[in-house]
Amino acid sequence: MPNKPKTPNLHDELNFARFGVISMHSRIDQQITSWQTEFTVNGRTFRIEAITPVGRPHGIDTDTLVSLETLFVANGCPEDNWVHTTAYEVRELMGLANNGENYHRLRQSIRRLYFTSILVGRKTTLTRSQKVAWDNVGVRFLDGLRYRDSEDDGELSTLDSDATLSIRLGEQLAASIRAGISQVLDGQLLYQLEQPPARALYRTMQAHRRQDDGTLLSELRVPLTEWRQATGLTADRSDLVRRALEAAHQELIANRYLESAVIEGRGKKAVAHYTFADVNAADPVLVVLLRQAGVAVTRATILASRYPDRVETALQFLASRQRTVGSVRNPGGLVADFLERPDKYEILQEVVSPESQLQERRQLLKQQKVAAEHLVQQQADAHLEQLRAASPTEQWVAQRSTLQLMLKKHLSAAQWQELEALAQRGDILAVDLSSSLIEATAKSCLSDRIEQLKRHLSPLLAFQ
Incomplete structure (x- = not known):
């Protein structure tokens, strides 16, 4: 993604990111139109059956899906699940150059995602029985598609860049995003990663290192046989899997997302061991305060780690805006935008003066912090008690x-x-x-x- 990003963060549904349906390969055998796989990463087991009549999603398809999900969120997660945009806007968000070849690639990518059907199985143990059963559900990336294309002299089908491009997200995908089961990807990092495999691996890795409470693992260890399937690599031999991962590992290390990436052991006993770069850990109290303001958990964690010194000002700004204009439609979005784009906002005088009002708001914020600290401690204690069992x-x-x-x-x-x-x-x-x-x-x-x-x-x- 060589172009400057249009947004600092991109939205991505967590479960679909973990399914491993979109291969991190740049090229893939398009004659394979169906497959089955089962793998376990970080204690989560997935059984996937997929049918892909026009070929398995791969390469830039990760960028395409993340861009469509981001546009869905940017448009307020419409209830009908439709995203009305243009091929130009999607391509811009993906960071691709403005040429016919990329409109052709985008057309092919959208079609691969649209035609793909997935059956996801979740393992469960039957009550009062040792038998293992699977709960299965059919899901799709996209449920609806409307576009205009054209053919050039070389008969290369390309999307019309300015015509309306309407895409309806799959029912489960849209509902999951609407429910907040998503992750916020670092747009700046994605645009720094030059090759699609590195971007795809970052997305997959970020999804699997995410814990249910929103925290991120500092290390991830996965048997290579499992990781091959989670990343959609089709080679069976461990040496070919290593080779496919190596370039992406180097890019992620060079861009300071990974501290190290080591594949330990050989053959079927090989294990991928990732140590993530040490970014300043988010203060859990600040995360709670941002969550109380309406910021999603993943985004709150990122914002608290990046802008710890400005969270208080952002919350004061929100309170000031609420007093001035009444209810704010999306308070979490306003706080996040204030932190990420400070130049857009003029700090109202009442945020910084008079001193008596400022002192009163600081006292209120201090009380909120005490309450948040108490909540964090309660959550930590409850988590430890659960773990002890x-x-x-x-x-x-x-x-x-x-x-x-x-x-x-x-x-x-x-x-x-x-x-x-x-x-x-x-x-x-x-x-x-x-x-x-x-x-x-x-x-x-x-x-x-x-x-x-x-x-x-x-x-x-x-x-x-």
């Missing part, structure tokens, strides 16, 4: 990133492996360990707690 392995998976962040400078590789083995067996409970480390940090005795942990590990490892 989980199996040792599930606890380890959930707490591994936190533990690594606190322990990676203190434990050797062998000690870390020993800790992982003990935690997976249940000899050390990951939730209790992370809680004790956090408590030790607060009491300034973390080093003593770590030494105690080392003594708990096998004697040969404890003194490395």
Whole structure:
């Protein structure tokens, strides 16, 4: 996406991003018009059956779908699920050059998405039974399509750039976006990534690292056999999968999205291990305040991490606007736009003066922060209690990133492996360990707690 982005963020439905239907390949065998796959990533299992009469979606199809979803959100998520736009607007949002070839590529891309039908299965265990069953639902990217095209002298079908292009999103896709089951992709990063495979991999990776509570994993480990299917790679051999991923890995590292991308092991035992670049973690209290203002959870997390010093001003601006004009139709959108495009807004005088009013608003915001901190603590406590009821392995998976962040400078590789083995067996409970480390940090005795942990590990490892 070489052109300057028209929007800093792009919207993308989470479930469809995880299905792996759109292949990250730039080119694919279009004779394959149906396939079945089953894979598990980050504890979520998917069974996918797809029929693609004009070929499997791939390449720029990721950019096309994300652009259409973004336009759907920008138009207020209309109830009839239709997006009325032009090929010119979609191409601009995708960052493609304004030429006939790209209008042809966009036409082919939209048609691939329109003709694709998907059956998604979700694994479930029947009540009072050990039997595993699958709940299945048919979904589509697009349900309706109206466009005008033309043929040039070379008989290359291209979309009319200025004619109305009307696209109706699939019922489940639109309903899911409307319900907030979506992620906000970093538009600036997407436009910096030059190749479609890197953009497709970023979208897939971002969806799978997202936890149900909106937080993002700092690391993601996936068996390569599973990751191949999640990214839509069609090669069976691990060396070909590695080769297909390598260029995208390099781009994502170069653009500081990934800190490292390592494929460990060989053959069927190979594992893709991703460490995400350390961006400033969002203050959960600021996230709660933005959520209370109506900002979606993913976007609130991004905004809180990027503009922590301006969140208070943004909320004051919203309060001022509400007092001035009455109800604001989309308060979350106004706050987000204020943070992302400060030059558009003139700070009203009452936001900064008089001092007595400003002090009163600051006191109110302070009270809101206290309430938000209390809510965050309640949510964290409830989450820990829920995790304590989980199996040792599930606890380890959930707490591994936190533990690594606190322990990676203190434990050797062998000690870390020993800790992982003990935690997976249940000899050390990951939730209790992370809680004790956090408590030790607060009491300034973390080093003593770590030494105690080392003594708990096998004697040969404890003194490395």
